[in-house]
Amino acid sequence: AQRVTQPEKLLSVFKGAPVELKCNYSYSGSPELFWYVQYSRQRLQLLLRHISRESIKGFTADLNKGETSFHLKKPFAQEEDSAMYYCALGAGGTSYGKLTFGQGTILTVHP
Amino acid sequence: DTGVSQNPRHKITKRGQNVTFRCDPISEHNRLYWYRQTLGQGPEFLTYFQNEAQLEKSRLLSDRFSAERPKGSFSTLEIQRTEQGDSAMYLCASSLTGTTEGGYTFGSGTRLTVV
Numbered sequence: 001a002q003r004v005t006q007p008e009k010l011l012s013v014f015k016g017a018p019v020e021l022k023c024n025y026s027y028s029g030s031p032e033l034f035w036y037v038q039y040s041r042q043r044l045q046l047l048l049r050h051i052s053r054e055s056i057k058g059f060t061a062d063l064n065k066g067e068t069s070f071h072l073k074k075p076f077a078q079e080e081d082s083a084m085y086y087c088a089l090g091a092g093g094t095s096y097g098k099l100t101f102g103q104g105t106i107l108t109v110h111p
Numbered sequence: 112d113t114g115v116s117q118n119p120r121h122k123i124t125k126r127g128q129n130v131t132f133r134c135d136p137i138s139e140h141n142r143l144y145w146y147r148q149t150l151g152q153g154p155e156f157l158t159y160f161q162n163e164a165q166l167e168k169s170r171l172l173s174d175r176f177s178a179e180r181p182k183g184s185f186s187t188l189e190i191q192r193t194e195q196g197d198s199a200m201y202l203c204a205s206s207l208t209g210t211t212e213g214g215y216t217f218g219s220g221t222r223l224t225v226v
Contacts, residue, residue, distance in 0.1 A: 036214075043220070044202070046215065049214055086153050086154070097144075097159065097206060098144070098167065099154075101153030101155070
């Protein structure tokens with residue numbers, strides 16, 4: 001079974017401070033991991049995916065298979081980063097394409 | 112094509128009534144997913160389609176729930192004999208077959224309130 005854990009429901013930082021949103025997963029296969037973001041009054045949207053190894057809006061995330069983690073990081077937070085962030089795990093096999101989401105972390109960046 | 116469209120945006124219904132939601136995916140996306148989200152929780156998988164075929168259903172999807180995707184285009188999710196526990200945001204998403212690399216494109220959701 002797939003499981004995604006985001007241990008922090010709320011995370012507050014000041015503008016310019018580093019931020020790390022934690023995500024741990026449980027999956028016996030080869031994982032595909034994503035971060036989705038939901039800004040206020042907007043729909044859920046893809047932020048980044050581990051397979052692309054990209055940086056979006058200054059955010060990066062590295063898949064650590066040994067620790068089964070996929071933490072989201074940004075060295076200098078901005079006020080516009082305030083949003084709900086969800087970590088999601090993609091399944092393989094017959095469920096290919098299905099995503100399992102964590103409970104989400106609300107990030108607040110104070111001025 | 113303006114993305115994934117869901118209707119209605121809000122629905123208030125009395126307990127015991129039936130409701131139906133519609134999702135129009137991105138036209139070239141052949142996979143369509145339904146998720147449910149309750150307050151303080153992440154989206155939970157309900158079911159998904161590849162073209163018109165329903166490939167998987169979650170245990171969350173009781174026999175009161177039914178989803179269809181005729182002709183592999185839009186999809187409907189019907190809830191019969193609604194209960195207060197059905198109150199949630201129902202999200203639809205679409206993607207291309209064979210990869211999760213592109214991720215999903217989500218709709219804005221339909222918020223159901225059962226009174």
